[in-house]
Each structure stands twice: as structure tokens, then as C-alpha cells.
Amino acid sequence: MRHLLDFQGWTRGQVESLLDTARVMAEVLERPVKRVPALRGFTVATVFFEPSTRTRLSFELAARRMSADVVSFAAQASSLQKGESYKDTLLTLEAMGIDAYVIRADAAGVPHQAARWVKGVVVNGGDGRRAHPTQALLDAYTLLEALGSLEGKKIAIVGDILHSRVARSNVELLPLLGAEVWVAGPPTLLPQRLPGARLTPHLDEALAEADAVMVLRLQKERMEAGLIHLQDYIAHYQVTERRLRKAKPHALLLHPGPMNRDVELEGTLADSERSLVNRQVHNGVAVRMAVLYHLLVGREG
């Protein structure tokens, strides 16, 4: 594994090895001194061409917990505003001796392209609607922590599937661990096909006997584009206490955040014992430590 761009070509063994390392990193985060010298001497750049709070902070904390130096690039306060291209921005960073780039972009494929431009390793921090692999890894880690194994487990992903990079990465990753993935959403927000998942416009069908339900954020711009009416969405797709009775009795709830309470998910459920939302954020740091460690220390050649 030279870069982490998506899960194309990944094996179950590679995923499990990475998640095993994440478990060790989680133990490091419980120590009185939450820092190890594993990445001393390495420099990690978070290059965010698109705004983000939790992903950027989570990566920066992960790198610092392993003693790497961290530089942070935000498009809004950069020479991109003066017309500098993505490529020139990355080559400028390259000249400063960066070892790893965590790249977030609103356009799909930017991290893939970046991997051809720079010598360092590239981690996809979310690109367009294409992929958000570290979110899927932390989702898988959180599910494994709660369920023990994903073999034969039914996971339902609900909401705006069409525009969701989180859904796409989870649909690539979770079946590798043996899970059966269903995706449900309004017909206007469902792709034609999504290899690895069962698609349905009927929420109840996806929720039936589900072990866990991953609820996605309904984005305002989809409503403005006329793809869905808010009240229709709430009426048919909001995950509520009542609808969740279709799922297994203690079915778990995940949400990648940020959350629109009482839109895609009933507010009381978000705060209930079934909700793993805070666990997801917590686990994000350990999982990203494992990713940076595997890429930087385990790199070949």
C-alpha cells in the first residue's frame, strides 16, 4: 500500500492488519502520555482544498500523537485565491520536504492526481462524491468494536447515497469484512447501481433485521436543487424510534457528521445508548494514526 486513495485492490488481510494497528493506537491514546515517537522526523501536511473540521483536526492530532511535524494548508487563506493551481500548490509543499499529504478536495480524483505529482504518500481525506476511505475505516473499526465481527451482519446506509463519498467508501470496505450492505434513500438520491450494495428506495426494507444503521447528512443544496422536499424526506426517510423497530432490537446507529438533528435522524436517537456517533469521532484519531503509520513506516522502496 503506497497511498490510501480508495479500497480498489485491497484485501481483507490488509484491512484487518490496519485495524489491528488502530487497536494498538487506541491503547496509546488511553495512556497518561498520549504520544509515541513512531513518526519522529516525518512531516505530514493536511492540504484541504475544501473546508473540514473533524477530518483535518483528527489527522493533525493523529500525526502529532506519533511525534510527526504537521503543517496545515487551507485553501481559503492561500495562494489558490491568487490563481495558483492545485499542482503548483502541492509542488510548493513538496519543495518544503513533506512526507505525507492528507488531501481533501471538492473535485473527485484530486488525491489520485496528487499521488502522481508528489513523491510523498497521499491519503485521501475525502474527494468529491468519490471516496472518504478513512471515514469508512473508522466506521468499520467502530462497528467491529461494538459487534465483534461483521461477518454476515446487515448494515443499512440511509440518506443521500448519490452524493455521498462516505457511503461509497463504506460500500467498498464493509463487504471486504463480510458485511451485507444495504443502501436506502429517495429515488432522486440513489445511484443507478452501486457494486457491493443492495439498493432500495424503501427504508423499511433496508432497516429490516439490520444490525447497524448508518445515517447520512441530508445536504441543503440537494433541497435547493429540487431533488427532495424536506418534509417529504422527513416523512419517508427520517430514521425514527418507530422505524428502527424493523431493525434488530439493539441495532446500532452511526452518523459521519455533521448532523441535522430531527431531519435525517430523530434527535432523541442521536443521544441514545444505541448511538455510536461520539465513538466514531473518538476512534477517528486511532484509525488515522494507523493509516499514517502503515503508509510512512511500512512503505516499500
Add this chain to the structure above:
Amino acid sequence: MRFKAELLNAEEVRRALHRIAHEIVEANKGVEGLALVGIHTRGIPLAERIARYIREFEGKEVPVGMLDITLYRDDLSEIGIRPQVRQTRIPFDLTGKAVVLVDDVLYTGRTARAALDALMDLGRPRRIYLAVLVDRGHRELPIRADFVGKNVPTAKNEVVKVKVEEVDGEDRVELWEREEA
């Protein structure tokens, strides 16, 4: 690699660990505040056995922890393989304890140094001892063991293989020679 000699057989391994257990208790003047920490992989069963011997002759339990030092190594770029990180589990408070680090072989001293760094991050032991089954020399750091099962002068192209029942199915220490490429 070419097999050269058997350095310790099962009975000699047992006797060496037994002696180390006695030496530890003597150095610590009893088992008060004593704890053992085995370094992955073979240091862990060795630490557990030393604790068992101490229980047999002192009638008291000594806590045992396990330590993985991969995240503290300074030679990862040299070993050239993907390092496997394993669980560290110290189920007791290190602060104020006399901790005995246990490993199978002492060679360059880099593993021991990494273990010292890791222990310091996990708590503040009163003092730290180092116990090894085999000391093969060639130190690159100013580190020495407090308790040694067997000192074996070796050449750099030789390899000391420690086998333990719990991991390898037998207790035995062997000397091998790397053949010229």
C-alpha cells in the same frame, strides 16, 4: 543459515530462569513493589515463568505486563519490513514499582532502550531492572543486563534463536550462522 550449536536445552533454560527468579527477589529484598514486564514476543512467556517460579518459592503473586516497543524503535528504516505493532498491556500502576524488563536476547541494546522509553511514558517506576535469557554482546548503546541466563560471545554473522514452549513448542536456545551471499 547453518546450525552451529545448541546453547541451552530445555532443562538449562528452566534452570537459568529459576536462578534469575531467585536473583530478582534477592536484589529487590523480597517481592514488595516488584513487577515484571515482558517484551513482545518471547519476553512475555519468560516473564510469566519467572513470576510463576517466584510464586512457588515466595508464595506471593508478582504482577506481569506485556510491552510492545515497535512504536519506539529507532531502526525501522533499516529493518526494511512492515513492522507489526502489537498490544501493550500493563494491568497495574508502574509508579513506585521496581520493574523487571524481561527479554529473550540482549544484542545491540536498542530494544532495551526503546523499552525504557516506552515504560517511562506509561508511568514512573521506582527503578527498572533488565533480565535476559541470553546476552550475546555487540552493544551499540551503554546498556547492560542486571540478570542474565547465559552470556554467549558471538560473531556478528551469527544468530541466536530462542525457542520457548508457549510460542515455538519447545524450550531451546540455538546458535546459527548466516552464510555468505
